[in-house]
Amino acid sequence: MIAAKKELILRELEAGTGAAIAVSVDNSGLRSGLRIWFADLDDKHGPVAELRPFGLKGHRVSLSFGNFSGEVIGQIRHASPEDVQLARALVASIRTDIEIEVPGQGLSEWHVANGAFLMTAKIRELELPNEDAAIISTCREVIVPIMAAMAELIGYDVIEVPVDDAAPAFEGAISPSVVLRRERNPRNRLLCIRIHGEKCAACGLEPRLVYGNAGLIIEVHHLEPVSSLAKPKAYDPRTDLVPLCPNCHRAIHTRRPIPFNIDEIRELMGGCNG
Ligand SMILES: [Zn+2]
């Protein structure tokens, strides 16, 4: 695999997981493959994704843990219900023709209980499974969301927002710092893009089409952080997040504490044109 392609894979993995990633390429003979892990944990103290040929026309991806992963698994077992929900949603966003298995567990409620955890994915019927294009596509489609799910469970970073707004302005509202955390979480962004694409939900701009490689700038907006109900409804990244271009996102948040909704911002834009 040429170096430029490896760089591309690394960039997509790091953007999607929000963590530093290490990749090793095994080019020995026909059974070439890839190993991917979190750089700060190395490949012994955390999860490792491996891509190998599967039959003549397929790939098999496996996610397992290094021999000294006890500490990180302890961390994963303390992941919040929201982190677990997002991790499962990331794995569920993988194309349905790709066969995902977690031996001994159902796919809707998989969890990492110990170091024997294994998740596998089989990708079949590839035209040219040894070509870079096929390997990149398997990385993008399978390894990025699985590693992002692991990053979410481990609890990589996400920004810390100053907590001066612990009390939401309205009953049923969630605090602005929670909204900001969700909007800036790279795994939420990844899931939002995988589900809705990279087209701005307000103006229709698709930055990647306009700016090429400099266009990975679509942002994630959390819809309706203020609920009219007395009880806040459960957060669902699949329905509560939309992609917005940076301009529309800025514009929507000019109204506080309740941002404009998508229809209102469209109406304002229409006003400019007329
Ligand atoms: Zn826009």
Ligand SMILES: [Zn+2]
């Ligand atoms: Zn927003």
